Amino acid sequence: MRSLIPFSILAASAFSSAFVLPSDPAVFSASSEAGVQRLIQISPTETRWATEEQKLELKRQGVNFMDITDHQMLGMQNAVTRSEMGIMKTVEFPEKVMFEDTIKPLLKNLNKDNMKANLEKFTSFYTRYYKSEHGRESSEWLLKRINETADGFADLKLAPFPHHWQQSSIIARIPGKTEKTVVIGAHQDSINLFLPSLLGAPGADDDGSGTVTILEAFRVLVEHLKKTGEKLEQTVEFHWYSAEEGGLLGSQAVFSSYEKQARDVVAMLQQDMTGFVEKTLKAGKPESVGVITDYVDPGLTEFIKKVITEYCDIPYTLTECGYACSDHASASKAGYPSAFVIESKFEDSDDHIHTTEDKIEFLSFDHMLQHAKLTLSLAYELGASNKWSGKGGDEL
Ligand code: BES
Ligand code: ZN
Numbered sequence: 427m428r429s430l431i432p433f434s435i436l437a438a439s440a441f442s443s444a445f446v447l448p449s450d451p452a453v454f455s456a457s458s459e460a461g462v463q464r465l466i467q468i469s470p471t472e473t474r475w476a477t478e479e480q481k482l483e484l485k486r487q488g489v490n491f492m493d494i495t496d497h498q499m500l501g502m503q504n505a506v507t508r509s510e511m512g513i514m515k516t517v518e519f520p521e522k523v524m525f526e527d528t529i530k531p532l533l534k535n536l537n538k539d540n541m542k543a544n545l546e547k548f549t550s551f552y553t554r555y556y557k558s559e560h561g562r563e564s565s566e567w568l569l570k571r572i573n574e575t576a577d578g579f580a581d582l583k584l585a586p587f588p589h590h591w592q593q594s595s596i597i598a599r600i601p602g603k604t605e606k607t608v609v610i611g612a613h614q615d616s617i618n619l620f621l622p623s624l625l626g627a628p629g630a631d632d633d634g635s636g637t638v639t640i641l642e643a644f645r646v647l648v649e650h651l652k653k654t655g656e657k658l659e660q661t662v663e664f665h666w667y668s669a670e671e672g673g674l675l676g677s678q679a680v681f682s683s684y685e686k687q688a689r690d691v692v693a694m695l696q697q698d699m700t701g702f703v704e705k706t707l708k709a710g711k712p713e714s715v716g717v718i719t720d721y722v723d724p725g726l727t728e729f730i731k732k733v734i735t736e737y738c739d740i741p742y743t744l745t746e747c748g749y750a751c752s753d754h755a756s757a758s759k760a761g762y763p764s765a766f767v768i769e770s771k772f773e774d775s776d777d778h779i780h781t782t783e784d785k786i787e788f789l790s791f792d793h794m795l796q797h798a799k800l801t802l803s804l805a806y807e808l809g810a811s812n813k814w815s816g817k818g819g820d821e822l
Contacts, residue, residue, distance in 0.1 A: 556591050611666075665753075
């Protein structure tokens with residue numbers, strides 16, 4: 427659970443920016459949802475009913491949950507298939523990194539200025555709350571930006587993944603020689619936990635930072651593939667989820683659809699909060715990548731540690747985030763191996779999140795660059811590996 431900041435301090439900061447009157451047509455009215463019960467999961471074994479207001483209260487108290495109302499069967503199909511076949515699916519990851527000669531020169535092409543320009547625009551939306559017109563507009567801008575970034579890459583399949591709320595998720599697919607898929611994720615929505623439909627939420631760190639981090643890695647990967655004509659072994663997808671803040675709603679919809687289509691996702695890495703290092707440095711600790719060790723796939727996480735050691739200029743530190751802390755939990759519930767990295771140890775992460783104060787000025791683009799290095803390296807290492815292409819596979 428996150429350390430709690432007194433409500434009065436947060437509320438004061440939450441009101442410090444321009445106040446939008448409820449009559450603003452761009453703001454969604456939450457009143458139609460009052461009293462509607464949602465089913466939420468707060469641990470692998472506990473579910474309960476909660477209204478939208480109770481969900482917000484849980485988040486303010488630092489209780490993580492998945493809102494499973496729309497996807498109560500997530501993971502069932504994969505679990506049944508495996509038990510019918512009498513198999514335990516454990517994906518095996520490479521023992522060591524393999525592609526230093528290709529990846530190291532590519533890392534030099536990652537550019538902090540792109541991340542900064544993208545984040546400046548992305549945080550200029552009043553909020554990216556998933557149930558708002560602003561959230562729809564920020565998603566439309568992001569889709570356009572991803573398309574511009576791909577700059578005519580013919581192989582790319584880029585599409586919004588619509589939901590029954592305003593903001594779509596987005597999927598950029600780079601087809602490989604096989605259907606086995608490596609997913610790199612971040613969430614595009616932001617939230618102001620006090621009055622999400624009224625108050626601003628720049629969401630610079632949570633998760634504008636992850637959004638622009640993976641976009642920059644995507645840019646350099648695509649540029650490389652265009653230039654060389656190389657086709658990766660695995661399909662690599664970049665996902666920008668909507669409605670993470672509503673209880674992982676967008677990512678559950680995406681992975682539930684993948685499960686129904688029997689899509690073979692071999693790895694998923696979530697980047698959520700990649701830019702805040704102030705607290706770590708003030709505490710006299712070394713700047714590091716926080717590798718989450720709870721509710722993640724141990725094999726993938728081990729490989730990510732190796733990737734950080736090889737390709738990043740800073741070390742990793744191990745930390746925990748609790749149940750359903752971000753969208754990797756949806757992948758893992760669907761039966762896909764997933765991992766999660768954050769900007770620091772959990773206790774040194776950004777306290778401004780979910781308020782009007784989650785601003786760029788508190789973030790380090792040098793640190794974000796380290797996360798972009800990790801993202802690009804992992805995408806290439808797992809994308810180019812022929813580990814999974816042998817006959818019979820070694821994943822079952
Ligand atoms: N980015 C946060 C999770 C987080 C917080 C990671 C602090 C590392 C440090 C994420 O967007 C979030 O807010 N998650 C929710 C849980 C969600 C399932 C409703 C939360 O922590 O309240
Ligand atoms: Zn959040």
